[in-house]
Amino acid sequence: MSRRPESDTPRQPSQIAILRYLRVHGPAARIDIGTATGLSPATVTSLTADLMTQGLVQESHPATNGNGATNANGTHGSTRGRPKVLLDLVPGAACVIGVKLTINLIEIALGNFKGEIERNTEHSIKTRDLNAQELIDLLIKLIDRFIKDNNDIITTPPVGISVAVQGVTDSNSGEIIWSPALRQRQIAITKPLTERYGGIVQMSNDANCIATAITQNTALHGGGDFAVIMLGYGIGMGLVLNGNVYNGHFGTAAEFGHMKYQPDGPLCNCGRRGCLEAYIGDYAILRDAMGLVDLPDTNSLHPSEEQMMDLVARARNGNEDLADLFRHAGKILGYGIANLIALLGPKQIFITGSGARAYDLMEPELHRGLNLAQVPELRRGPEITHLAWDKDLALQGAVGQSLLRHDENMFQAGNGN
Ligand SMILES: [Zn+2]
Known part of the structure; x- marks a missing residue:
């Protein structure tokens, strides 16, 4: 038979x-x-x-x-x-490298074929002092050193490198369009790294990497379309539709933070006015706080975690003006989420990022903003989940993205029709 x-x-x-x-x-x-x-x-x-x-x-x-x-x-x-x-x-069937670029920090991780991170290193670097060429040269230097330092387990060249970047990226062209970590805009990343390392080099923003990590974690995610909103210095979003991270036709989709709340509102770091981020991002909250309380020696462009924690502590300890700032940010986030739900109707929305440190202060107004903005007849969820901030999630996702592409590449090569 x-x-x-x-x-x-x-x-x-x-x-x-x-x-x-x-x-x-x-x-x-x-x-x-x-x-x-x-x-x-x-x-x-x-x-x-x-x-x-x-x-x-x-x-x-x-x-x-x-x-x-x-x-x-x-x-x-x-x-x-x-x-x-x-x-x-088989863990050793292939290895990939994940790189994460955020303000003043470059992290590099080695992932095995199972997607587990086996080694990682961190480099504190004044990223905003680097021009495009210096950034590329530095990335190559750090990746070379990482491969050399770990040659006990990196026995074959990595099959993929995936770079997670804080900011706005074009995952089609492999360019950083704009990042708060860098002074220069429009920096091509994947081309020079591909020339140096071969294999599959890809880049996307950190929120997309976090979305990938969530799709690969059954404890977090049980299927269905979802969005992950990242609160922090800026406001990012990763969107997963039909199981895949959605980048849009132009590779730059899901810039939730730059949707408009008020067209002539406060200045956003993107250079335009009135974006959601200009109300919710750390720099926006610190900027508004400077008019309300005495803050020592503040660089409002790049608030530190200590500065932000100080504001949160004062708000929790009874400074109502500061608490109002967080409540207001929560309400505007609620309006933004209402737009997201009206447009896409995802099953679940995760909220995470270092800025979720003040989620308890923001949450009641977030739901109020959401209720005010939503059409009552269309109110069917979704579940909104506060996900405790795990700074390794973006690297985990970068490793995951490399492996997804590697799987496809391995089997497309033999597909001769
Ligand atoms: Zn903006």
Whole structure:
């Protein structure tokens, strides 16, 4: 009896689906992979055999009770009560590098094929002193040193480099359009890094990387469209539609912070007036606070975490003028979220970032703003979740983005139609 022709089941997308499932869910039995991906048991067996031959997937035997017969081809052993054989990604099948660029800080991480961060380093650098060429030269120097310092585990060249940048980026062209971390605008990042390292180099803003990290974390996210709003120096957003981070046709989509609240409102760091960010961003709150309280030696352009924490503490300790600033920021955030819901109707909205330090002060007014702005008949959620700020999430997402692209590349190369 002949097998169903393989052409009925395109192998590449199915293999990518299996890799992605294992990366998100960890070790899994063939039957569970089949259920999750909709592939038949025979197809799962055939495809995972291919993936094992390619050294991408391995059998992972759960701890056995004593007998522990570690036979290499464990699939056809005795059937009596043996533990399910699980499949897992081979961590060393490939490695990728994630880079994160924020104001005065460059971080570099090494991710394995499972998406786990194995090593990372931080460099405090006056990023705003760098021009475009100095930035590129520095990134190359730091990445070179990182690869050299970790040559005990980086035994093959990284298959991808993904750069997460604070600010507005064009993920199609690989350019930083504008970043608060840099003085110069329009800096091409991916081209010189591709010339230096080959492989897949990509770049996106940090909010998109965080969105990617959330899609790969089943504890945070159970499926469906979602947005993650990042509060901090500026206001960013990552948008996930149909399982993918949405960058828009021009590669610059989801700039939530630069949607307008009042066209002739206060000056935004983008150079225009009245953006949501010009009311909610750290610099905006500090700028308004300077008119209300005495602040020592303030550089309002780049408030420090200590300065912001000081404002939050004073607001919590009864300074009603300062508390009003946070409430007002919360209300305007609520208006912005109402627009987002009206336009896209996501299932869930996460709010995170260092600026969420004052979320408790902002939240009641956020919901008031949301209720005032929403059409009552269209009010159907979504769930708004405050996600405790985890500064490693962007790097985690950068690593994840590299691996997603690497999976596609591996299987597209052999797809000769
Ligand atoms: Zn703006």
